[in-house]
Amino acid sequence: MDLFSKVMGRQTSSSKSIAKERLRLVLVHDRSSISPQLLNDLKEDMLKVISSYMEIDMAGTEVTLSQDEKSVALVANIPVIKLNRVQCGR
Amino acid sequence: MGQVIVITSGKGGVGKTTTSANIGTGLAAIGNKVVLVDTDIGLRNLDVVLGLENRIVYDLVDVTHGNCRLKQALIKDKRFENLCLLPAAQTKDKSAVEPEQMKELCGKLKEEFDYVIIDCPAGIEMGFKNAIAGADKAVVVTTPEISAVRDADRIIGLLEAAELRNPTLIVNRIRPRMVKNGDMMDINDMIDILAIELLGVVPEDEKIVISTNRGEPAVLDMNSWAGQAYRNIAKRITGENVPLVSLEVEDGLLGKLKRILGFNN
Ligand SMILES: Nc1ncnc2c1ncn2[C@@H]1O[C@H](COP(=O)(O)OP(=O)(O)O)[C@@H](O)[C@H]1O
Ligand SMILES: [Mg+2]
Numbered sequence: 001m002d003l004f005s006k007v008m009g010r011q012t013s014s015s016k017s018i019a020k021e022r023l024r025l026v027l028v029h030d031r032s033s034i035s036p037q038l039l040n041d042l043k044e045d046m047l048k049v050i051s052s053y054m055e056i057d058m059a060g061t062e063v064t065l066s067q068d069e070k071s072v073a074l075v076a077n078i079p080v081i082k083l084n085r086v087q088c089g090r
Numbered sequence: 091m092g093q094v095i096v097i098t099s100g101k102g103g104v105g106k107t108t109t110s111a112n113i114g115t116g117l118a119a120i121g122n123k124v125v126l127v128d129t130d131i132g133l134r135n136l137d138v139v140l141g142l143e144n145r146i147v148y149d150l151v152d153v154t155h156g157n158c159r160l161k162q163a164l165i166k167d168k169r170f171e172n173l174c175l176l177p178a179a180q181t182k183d184k185s186a187v188e189p190e191q192m193k194e195l196c197g198k199l200k201e202e203f204d205y206v207i208i209d210c211p212a213g214i215e216m217g218f219k220n221a222i223a224g225a226d227k228a229v230v231v232t233t234p235e236i237s238a239v240r241d242a243d244r245i246i247g248l249l250e251a252a253e254l255r256n257p258t259l260i261v262n263r264i265r266p267r268m269v270k271n272g273d274m275m276d277i278n279d280m281i282d283i284l285a286i287e288l289l290g291v292v293p294e295d296e297k298i299v300i301s302t303n304r305g306e307p308a309v310l311d312m313n314s315w316a317g318q319a320y321r322n323i324a325k326r327i328t329g330e331n332v333p334l335v336s337l338e339v340e341d342g343l344l345g346k347l348k349r350i351l352g353f354n355n
Contacts, residue, residue: 014272
């Protein structure tokens with residue numbers, strides 16, 4: 001495989017399926033009242049809550065809406081750096 | 091009482107005017123009384139696509155402002171005497187007409203004509219609101235590109251909010267070879283994502299350019315793929331059942347696409 005087609009990333013998926021995926025995602029946002037800004041606020045609030053339970057990688061965290069056939073899911077990918085030790089009563 | 095059908099899309103340049111001209115001419119060719127209304131005020135085009143640009147005296151704004159009678163502004167087509175055009179004003183702006191006036195106008199037109207086809211401007215502002223105000227049905231045109239489909243989705247939402255329910259979809263400028271190579275979204279992808287009923291599929295066709303050059307809609311060209319697609323769409327609008335896909339699967343996707351387009355029927 002020559003370098004050019006590698007750079008273009010053509011082997012893995014057809015441009016049609018990329019288009020479909022991108023379209024689905026953009027429509028999830030368009031159709032709901034969830035703006036990227038709102039999603040970001042939600043992410044920050046979530047991180048605040050979660051970080052009082054465990055040490056997480058704030059920069060590596062991703063919060064997105066995703067859609068498969070019929071349902072929409074809120075997907076959060078939050079890398080955990082360290083789980084806090086068990087403390088009394090917890 | 092006739093039916094008012096608005097041809098809309100959100101995005102510009104996807105083929106609303108081409109579709110309006112071809113559906114209108116196609117419906118007239120099979121014996122219906124049709125009037126085409128160009129609501130793209132300031133960017134009039136339907137007249138050129140139909141080859142009627144030299145006959146314009148009055149326009150839509152003249153009618154709604156009472157500068158002339160409705161009959162005086164209707165331009166008779168060269169080919170079919172049961173086909174008329176009400177041209178858009180070229181020098182006014184979109185706010186020169188209001189939705190209430192469009193409703194009234196459409197009401198009058200559908201007493202006279204079997205089909206009132208409204209060519210909608212791009213966008214979701216005043217021009218769009220005017221175009222849909224008097225409509226009974228909506229046809230959404232898109233091309234197989236993300237931006238066009240996205241705008242179509244937005245339009246479908248706005249049509250629903252305006253109580254124009256169950257719009258139908260025309261996918262324009264499909265290129266079978268690109269679909270086959272996985273480089274263009276196919277019809278099923280789009281109707282799936284938009285959750286809308288398909289009215290027809292129109293292929294990319296050089297004959298559209300040629301026919302626009304001549305001012306003769308491709309629907310009258312028996313050798314044009316796109317023309318064939320528009321003939322089928324016109325029939326479907328009249329309620330005739332022209333199948334979209336034949337169940338007998340033929341040689342691969344190209345054969346199937348030809349069937350979708352209504353060839354080999
Ligand atoms: N199926 C097609 N094949 C080739 N060219 C097309 C097709 N449909 C539309 N076009 C061209 O695309 C351009 C935009 O079409 P038009 O009908 O004016 O779009 P709109 O009214 O939505 O802005 C025109 O130049 C037209 O000739
Ligand atoms: Mg147009």
